[in-house]
Amino acid sequence: MSEQRTTAAGGMETSYGYRRVGAGDKQSLVNDVFHRVANRYDLMNDLMSGGLHRLWKDALVAWLNPPKRAGWKVLDVAGGTGDIAFRIIEASGGQAHATVLDINGSMLAVGRERAEKQGLAAGTDFVEANAEELPFADETFDAYTIAFGIRNVPRIEAALAEACRVLKPGGRFLCLEFSEVDMPLLDKAYEAWSFNAIPRIGQAVTGDGEPYAYLVESIRKFPNQENFAAMIRGAGFERVAYRNYSGGIAALHSGWKL
Numbered sequence: 001m002s003e004q005r006t007t008a009a010g011g012m013e014t015s016y017g018y019r020r021v022g023a024g025d026k027q028s029l030v031n032d033v034f035h036r037v038a039n040r041y042d043l044m045n046d047l048m049s050g051g052l053h054r055l056w057k058d059a060l061v062a063w064l065n066p067p068k069r070a071g072w073k074v075l076d077v078a079g080g081t082g083d084i085a086f087r088i089i090e091a092s093g094g095q096a097h098a099t100v101l102d103i104n105g106s107m108l109a110v111g112r113e114r115a116e117k118q119g120l121a122a123g124t125d126f127v128e129a130n131a132e133e134l135p136f137a138d139e140t141f142d143a144y145t146i147a148f149g150i151r152n153v154p155r156i157e158a159a160l161a162e163a164c165r166v167l168k169p170g171g172r173f174l175c176l177e178f179s180e181v182d183m184p185l186l187d188k189a190y191e192a193w194s195f196n197a198i199p200r201i202g203q204a205v206t207g208d209g210e211p212y213a214y215l216v217e218s219i220r221k222f223p224n225q226e227n228f229a230a231m232i233r234g235a236g237f238e239r240v241a242y243r244n245y246s247g248g249i250a251a252l253h254s255g256w257k258l
């Protein structure tokens with residue numbers, strides 16, 4: 001389902017925005033993007049989405065409905081600056097333990113600082129690692145979340161297989177990602193906003209529009225709702241379902257390890 005192919009040299013080829021690159025090259029390019037934007041990442045999220053990312057993230061937490069029970073553990077992969085993890089801990093009444101995993105130390109450094117400021121450091125671990133090779137034993141977590149992260153991972157199938165491996169039986173998988181807009185008029189406005197406004201806002205706020213051009217292109221290359229649901233099923237998850245938000249600009253996929 002994903003657009004990965006084997007190159008003549010035997011390496012895996014994948015999309016970096018609209019370019020075809022080797023999987024290793026994609027990861028280095030993606031890492032460079034997030035090192036460059038880490039300090040302005042949270043501000044840019046608000047500007048690019050008009051604050052909508054907050055509602056979409058709240059919807060993820062509401063669907064997860066974390067129990068107010070000590071010992072319940074969530075792994076937030078590609079967790080960046082900790083946005084999802086902090087929301088989950090708060091929704092659990094401070095009971096949940098969150099592990100924020102990201103491949104990018106600059107994003108995690110911003111997250112650590114936020115955790116300290118918000119008094120959430122005791123309930124949060126930060127782990128620098130790759131979603132494709134999680135450094136955890138089988139059946140460790142009660143829930144796995146990933147928000148606006150999986151389209152940046154070169155080998156999506158590997159990340160999904162790892163998600164299934166580290167979840168306990170009965171564990172929940174939730175993935176929030178930009179997706180396919182299903183409303184014709186909204187589609188045109190969204191297209192114009194994405195390709196014109198977002199790189200310009202990026203340029204104005206961070207002094208660099210290129211990372212935001214990549215982010216927009218990568219959204220267009222990501223599998224649509226049905227195709228991504230099939231990939232999640234292919235990784236071994238059951239009762240796979242999704243919900244669209246803002247006309248499909250974002251979609252939230254859910255699955256269970258049963």
Ligand SMILES: C[S@@+](CC[C@H](N)C(=O)[O-])C[C@H]1O[C@@H](n2cnc3c(N)ncnc32)[C@H](O)[C@@H]1O
Nearest residue numbers: 034078079080102103104107130131147149152
């Ligand atoms: C758009 S940010 C999302 C951050 C956060 N989840 C949020 O919703 O605000 C994407 C994150 O994916 C991370 N990432 C990219 N490739 C990764 C990989 N292979 N393994 C783990 N994290 C990765 C990036 O470093 C970046 O922090």
